[in-house]
Amino acid sequence: METMPLTAPAHETTVPTLAQQYASDNYAGVCPEVWAAMQEANAGHALAYGDDAWTARASDAFRTLFETACEVFLVFNGTAANSLALASLCQSYHGVICSDESHVETDECGAPEFFSNGSKLLVAPSTCGKLTPASIHEFATKRKDIHYPKPRVVTITQPTETGCVYTIDEVKAISAACKEHGLLLHMDGARFANACAALGCTPAELTWKAGVDVLCFGGTKNGMAVGEAVLFFDPALAVDFDYRCKQAGQLASKMRFLAAPWVGMLETGTWLRNAAHANQCARYFADQIKGIANIAIASPAQANTVFVNACDEILERLTGRGWRFYTFIGGAARFMFAWDTDLKRVDELVRDLRECAQG
Ligand SMILES: *Cc1c(COP(=O)(O)O)cnc(C)c1O
Numbered sequence: 561m562e563t564m565p566l567t568a569p570a571h572e573t574t575v576p577t578l579a580q581q582y583a584s585d586n587y588a589g590v591c592p593e594v595w596a597a598m599q600e601a602n603a604g605h606a607l608a609y610g611d612d613a614w615t616a617r618a619s620d621a622f623r624t625l626f627e628t629a630c631e632v633f634l635v636f637n638g639t640a641a642n643s644l645a646l647a648s649l650c651q652s653y654h655g656v657i658c659s660d661e662s663h664v665e666t667d668e669c670g671a672p673e674f675f676s677n678g679s680k681l682l683v684a685p686s687t688c689g690k691l692t693p694a695s696i697h698e699f700a701t702k703r704k705d706i707h708y709p710k711p712r713v714v715t716i717t718q719p720t721e722t723g724c725v726y727t728i729d730e731v732k733a734i735s736a737a738c739k740e741h742g743l744l745l746h747m748d749g750a751r752f753a754n755a756c757a758a759l760g761c762t763p764a765e766l767t768w769k770a771g772v773d774v775l776c777f778g779g780t781k782n783g784m785a786v787g788e789a790v791l792f793f794d795p796a797l798a799v800d801f802d803y804r805c806k807q808a809g810q811l812a813s814k815m816r817f818l819a820a821p822w823v824g825m826l827e828t829g830t831w832l833r834n835a836a837h838a839n840q841c842a843r844y845f846a847d848q849i850k851g852i853a854n855i856a857i858a859s860p861a862q863a864n865t866v867f868v869n870a871c872d873e874i875l876e877r878l879t880g881r882g883w884r885f886y887t888f889i890g891g892a893a894r895f896m897f898a899w900d901t902d903l904k905r906v907d908e909l910v911r912d913l914r915e916c917a918q919g
Pocket of ligand 1: 640642717
């Protein structure tokens with residue numbers, strides 16, 4: 561019997577690459593700092609299931625960045641981070657107040673309800689995806705009888721799914737409403753870094769110092785291949801969360817490869833640089849298309865997203881030129897910029913949009 565060669569046979573790669581597109585910040589690859597950290601973590605053996613030095617180092621990097629001894633858990637994606645975090649804050653008869661645009665409501669296939677064994681999402685109408693203290697107050701007080709799920713948690717998305725950023729004062733006002741009604745506050749921070757970059761504030765100021773109890777901090781859209789972190793600012797809320805992750809299939813056996821990317825992001829300041837670049841590109845795009853007739857910017861470009869209102873005909877022409885964008889979120893064409901966005905390519909999009917808008 562022939563033995564297999566130890567190295568793969570050399571062959572030409574035939575996988576095509578895509579020219580930069582702005583349909584999603586998930587189209588971008590892995591940033592160099594993350595790639596380097598993963599390569600370093602790949603040297604030799606390490607303990608499994610999070611008992612390794614990279615996981616300890618990443619957890620410490622979060623504690624340093626957030627200036628507090630938070631509990632840190634690393635999971636594969638944002639749906640798991642959000643739904644497991646919410647499940648850990650709720651009993652099955654509880655309710656979670658969220659905005660009608662929120663990812664937990666519109667894009668997680670019922671995972672928050674599934675992992676919490678039935679906690680109900682209490683969906684509030686919103687502008688630009690933002691919850692208000694008034695809507696929290698309304699949900700918290702509208703029913704006191706036993707027939708309605710008991711409100712227990714408020715979840716806000718920072719920045720929102722439609723690209724708006726809550727100011728620190730807005731987060732504080734929401735947290736005050738939560739305290740008044742005995743509710744916990746969860747933040748979906750799939751693009752948390754973009755919010756910090758937009759506000760120029762520290763992660764601590766935007767979370768526990770403003771009353772946030774649990775944060776899901778997104779790594780994937782910030783320049784990692786895979787990975788989100790769940791941070792509990794009150795350790796009492798984190799009890800047994802490791803079991804919940806394992807049961808849900810979210811405990812990485814080779815955890816060092818979920819942890820090293822965070823070391824590469826946090827210790828070098830890359831998390832903030834990547835986000836600031838993406839935000840700047842969104843602002844640049846918004847500025848460039850401002851004067852174009854027949855189109856309008858649908859929401860303020862506060863983070864790394866720009867939504868464009870245009871008739872179907874214009875959007876079809878743009879698709880015909882090979883551009884990709886989503887129209888199922890926020891009711892307009894979404895353009896989303898990432899850590900690697902090339903402004904020359906954005907100029908091509910601007911040119912095509914201008915020409916398509918002229919007919
Ligand atoms: C992308 C995103 C998530 C995470 O989605 P996954 O695909 O599960 O990683 C969560 N919340 C918001 C607001 C997002 O945009």
